[in-house]
Amino acid sequence: MSALLEVEGLRTHFFTRAGVVKAVDDVSLSLERGRVLGLVGESGSGKSVTGYSLMGLVDAPGRIVSGAIRLEGEDLVALGGEAWRKLRGNRVSMIFQDPMMTLNPVLRIDTQMVEAVLAHHAVSRAAALDRCREALVRVGIASPDERLRAYPHQFSGGMRQRVAIAIALVNRPALVIADEPTTALDVTIQGQILFEMQKLCRETGAGLIWITHDLSVVAGLADEVCVMYAGRIVESGPVDEILDRPLHPYTRGLLDSIPSRNVPGRPLAQIPGMTPSLLALDAGCAFRERCARAREDCRAAPAPTRPAASRTLRCVHPLA
Amino acid sequence: MSAAAPPLMELRRVSKRFGERAGMADRLAQALGARAPAGPVRALDDVSLSVGAREVVGLVGESGCGKSTLGRIVARVIDPTEGERYWKGEPYARYESREARPERLAVQMIFQDPFASLNPRMRVADIVGEAPVVHGLVPRADRDAYVAEILGRVGMDASLLRRFPHQFSGGQRSRIGIARALAVRPAFLVCDEAVAALDVSIQAQVLNLFIRLREELGLAYLFISHDLGVIRHVSDRVVVMYLGRIVESAATAELYARPNHPYTEALVMEVPRIDARRRRYVPIRGEIPSPIAPPPGCHFHPRCPKAFARCRDEAPRLREVAPGHLSACHLNDERSP
Numbered sequence: 001m002s003a004l005l006e007v008e009g010l011r012t013h014f015f016t017r018a019g020v021v022k023a024v025d026d027v028s029l030s031l032e033r034g035r036v037l038g039l040v041g042e043s044g045s046g047k048s049v050t051g052y053s054l055m056g057l058v059d060a061p062g063r064i065v066s067g068a069i070r071l072e073g074e075d076l077v078a079l080g081g082e083a084w085r086k087l088r089g090n091r092v093s094m095i096f097q098d099p100m101m102t103l104n105p106v107l108r109i110d111t112q113m114v115e116a117v118l119a120h121h122a123v124s125r126a127a128a129l130d131r132c133r134e135a136l137v138r139v140g141i142a143s144p145d146e147r148l149r150a151y152p153h154q155f156s157g158g159m160r161q162r163v164a165i166a167i168a169l170v171n172r173p174a175l176v177i178a179d180e181p182t183t184a185l186d187v188t189i190q191g192q193i194l195f196e197m198q199k200l201c202r203e204t205g206a207g208l209i210w211i212t213h214d215l216s217v218v219a220g221l222a223d224e225v226c227v228m229y230a231g232r233i234v235e236s237g238p239v240d241e242i243l244d245r246p247l248h249p250y251t252r253g254l255l256d257s258i259p260s261r262n263v264p265g266r267p268l269a270q271i272p273g274m275t276p277s278l279l280a281l282d283a284g285c286a287f288r289e290r291c292a293r294a295r296e297d298c299r300a301a302p303a304p305t306r307p308a309a310s311r312t313l314r315c316v317h318p319l320a
Numbered sequence: 321m322s323a324a325a326p327p328l329m330e331l332r333r334v335s336k337r338f339g340e341r342a343g344m345a346d347r348l349a350q351a352l353g354a355r356a357p358a359g360p361v362r363a364l365d366d367v368s369l370s371v372g373a374r375e376v377v378g379l380v381g382e383s384g385c386g387k388s389t390l391g392r393i394v395a396r397v398i399d400p401t402e403g404e405r406y407w408k409g410e411p412y413a414r415y416e417s418r419e420a421r422p423e424r425l426a427v428q429m430i431f432q433d434p435f436a437s438l439n440p441r442m443r444v445a446d447i448v449g450e451a452p453v454v455h456g457l458v459p460r461a462d463r464d465a466y467v468a469e470i471l472g473r474v475g476m477d478a479s480l481l482r483r484f485p486h487q488f489s490g491g492q493r494s495r496i497g498i499a500r501a502l503a504v505r506p507a508f509l510v511c512d513e514a515v516a517a518l519d520v521s522i523q524a525q526v527l528n529l530f531i532r533l534r535e536e537l538g539l540a541y542l543f544i545s546h547d548l549g550v551i552r553h554v555s556d557r558v559v560v561m562y563l564g565r566i567v568e569s570a571a572t573a574e575l576y577a578r579p580n581h582p583y584t585e586a587l588v589m590e591v592p593r594i595d596a597r598r599r600r601y602v603p604i605r606g607e608i609p610s611p612i613a614p615p616p617g618c619h620f621h622p623r624c625p626k627a628f629a630r631c632r633d634e635a636p637r638l639r640e641v642a643p644g645h646l647s648a649c650h651l652n653d654e655r656s657p
Contacts, residue, residue, distance in 0.1 A: 042519035043490075156607050157383075186382035187546065188604045188623075191590040213519060216549075216592035240597060257524035258594060259553035264572060267528045268553070271521040274489050 002073045004207040005031040005054075005175055010067035012046075012053045021278045023049040023062065025231035028304075028312075031224075033174070034205040036198075038222030038239065040215055040254075044275050046231040047211045051177045054209070055094050056084035071175060090120040093168040097180040099160035102167075103152040109163055110148040116167050135166040139196050158189035165196070172204060179211045194221055215254060219243055227251045230276055230286035237311030247307055247318040250287045285315070293317045326409030327370035328508055328540050329394060329427070334403030336364040336389050361611050363389040364400070365564040371508065376534065376541045378555030378572070380548055380587070382608055385561040387544045388512055394542055395429040395510045425455060428501035432513035434493035438485040444471070444496055445481040452503045467503070473536075474499045474529060491522035498529065508540045515550060523550075530554060548591045552576055560584045563619040564611055566638060570645035580647035583620045618650065626651060 012024035023046045031037045041047040052058050054069055056076065069076045071092065076084055088094075096102045104112055110132065117128035129148070136144035139162045152160055161181055168176060178197070182190040198221060201208050210221060218225050219239060226236040227248065235248040246252045255261060256269035273290040283301040288294035295317060302314040337360040363386045371377045381387045392398045393405065396412065405412040407423060415423050431437035438447055448470055449463040458466045468478035474495040485493060494514065501509055511530070515523045531554065533539055545551050551558055552572055559569040560581065568581040579585040586604040606623040609615055615622050621631035628650070636648040 042521060158607060186608065187548070187587055187590050188382060189607075190592075191604065194592070214592065215520070216594050216596075219594045220592045220596050243594060243597075254520055255594065257521050259524075259527065259549040260593060262553060264553050265531070265556075267531055268524040270524040270528055274491060274522065275519075 003030045004033045004072060006070040008068045010053060010069065011065040012049050012058055012062055013065045014062040016061055019279045022231050022281060023278060024053060027233055029226055029233065029236065031207045031209065033207055034201055036201055036208045036210060036222045038218030038225040039209055039211045039228060040218055040225060041228035042213055042275055044278065045228040047228050048179055051179050051209065051211050054177055055088060055092060089116050090171045091173055092175045093173040095165055095168045095178040095181045097183055099157065099164045102164045103160060105152050108149060108151055113167055113170060116170050120171055131170055135170040138169065138200065139166045158185050158192065161185060161193060169200065173206055175207045177209045215258065230281060231278060232314060234314050241311060247313050248315045249291045249293050249319060252319055328373045328408060330370040330406040332368050332404045334364055334367050334393060334400040336393060337362055337401045359612055362564050362614060363611060367566055369559060371540055371542055374538050374540055376543055376555045378551035378558045379542060379544045379561065380546065380551050380558060381561035382546060384608055384611055386564040387561050391510045391512045391542060391544050395427050397429065421455060425504040426507040428504060428506040428509055430497055430501050430509055430511045430514045432516055434490055434497055434517060437497055438493060440485050443482055443484055447496060448499045448503050455504060457504060470499045470503050473502060490518055491525060494518060494526050510542045512544045516545065527554060548587060563609060563614050565619060568647045574645055580641050580645065581649045582624045582626050
């Protein structure tokens with residue numbers, strides 16, 4: 001059986017007046033059923049655009065320039081817009097960062113949820129409501145009947161995000177893409193959401209791509225992790241190996257700058273400089289300006305290598 | 321801190337309620353038959369806190385717990401409804417005179433959003449230089465040299481003086497915000513989620529700046545954050561708030577090693593950590609209640625796995641459970657009679 005999702009050489013570029021922004025530049029990844037993939041990077045690393053590309057949600061001036069996105073063996077890029085629209089909210093769905101923006105403030109929850117079901121299935125409204133109720137219970141919302149008749153403003157932030165997750169899951173998608181869904185939430189509420197998502201993946205066998213800037217969340221949730229920097233995946237592999245034995249200097253730098261890995265009160269290990277502008281990138285390693293190991297040959301495009309069967313790496317001078 | 325010298329800043333039994341007196345619009349609406357509002361928001365409820373010279377106190381809590389209100393009261397941005405504030409052992413009111421201005425300037429605030437807290441139409445030289453000139457710390461003619469010196473302190477180049485905020489990245493804007501606070505030579509900074517908006521690698525740079533400034537200038541901080549990792553790294557002492565009350569306070573190492581209050585315990589457990597792999601999340605139940613109608617007794621009891629009858633009726637008081645370790649939980653009475 002083929003993998004649930006296979007992405008090969010994906011390039012999403014934005015053609016702006018200031019120049020071509022290579023937001024996603026040659027990204028390849030794969031995901032099995034029931035597994036969680038953490039896509040980690042800082043602002044501007046291209047992690048969200050990767051997510052939008054997988055959903056076919058890239059708007060002008062951006063477009064997918066090349067590459068293949070195969071969902072259960074079927075290439076979505078070749079499929080085109082209309083067929084992709086039929087998949088969205090059905091076999092693939094997305095959870096966004098801000099639940100206030102995802103939910104329509106003037107429609108009741110039942111209207112918004114039933115719409116998602118009826119858009120893809122020819123069932124009665126009553127049957128659709130049953131599915132909605134079931135989805136709400138699955139994400140840990142008690143008394144779903146009462147909640148269905150409420151408006152988004154009557155919910156707390158955590159509750160709204162649960163509703164957004166329930167809408168994403170109502171058609172039992174094979175692939176869920178979550179773009180920083182817990183970043184805006186409090187710690188105890190984040191814990192609840194992570195718990196529900198973990199449970200849902202195990203139970204339904206859906207594949208989950210969790211986009212985040214927070215390596216600690218990935219550590220607790222993901223099976224595999226891809227680290228992105230300036231549009232490229234610089235390192236990927238099983239979560240334990242990447243976090244315990246990072247080979248790319250950027251991954252190492254990110255891990256070292258987490259406060260809990262440093263001695264309290266002592267200066268944190270820090271990565272110098274800042275993320276480069278995606279407009280001014282050349283073919284070479286984008287991290288070389290900030291990297292202590294950079295040499296002259298880092299100016300050439302770093303070819304992806306396989307340091308182990310399960311890992312990929314883009315670095316000419318990796319850590320031992 | 322020694323018993324002889326008073327703390328740098330002290331709050332005694334401070335409470336803050338918002339919306340207690342109905343505004344003009346509310347009174348008009350009620351005269352026309354609208355229902356009275358649900359009652360005041362109890363942002364702070366009988367909070368006492370002190371910060372010593374050169375001490376870093378971390379303040380953690382979730383949204384709506386009153387941590388930002390507390391920071392604003394300390395920084396004189398707003399006044400408390402009840403309770404007293406002391407600076408170097410004297411009430412804040414003693415510092416209202418013109419001569420006491422340097423003491424008033426000694427408390428400065430650093431805000432969360434480095435995009436919203438800088439005036440987009442002012443140049444860096446004006447943003448950082450305005451206050452010291454207005455307060456007479458620096459003659460107008462020396463302003464640019466002074467601003468350049470301050471920028472150097474926060475690791476920025478003097479050549480950026482003429483730039484506008486939009487020409488900087490988030491990390492640089494944070495540094496400008498810090499430079500603005502430092503420009504009036506403070507002794508105490510209230511940092512309200514000062515690194516929350518930054519990426520991990522930039523956050524580390526700004527935290528390092530805070531640590532270095534403290535050593536160089538002998539500053540004290542009230543460091544407000546929802547991030548327990550950040551708080552653990554920078555603080556000498558940690559204060560945990562829940563729904564307007566302090567539930568626990570202790571030296572940093574003590575608090576993380578031996579959390580006493582069930583809420584602190586949950587917070588410490590709940591934080592995702594890099595060394596906790598594919599863990600099974602055991603979430604704490606329920607939502608954070610509204611500060612308009614906080615639950616009776618201990619505010620945490622509806623979510624607490626260890627709550628019993630007394631927690632519903634009686635608010636627990638902060639008391640010492642170990643030297644320097646305060647906690648407000650009835651379970652401590654059960655454990656030791």
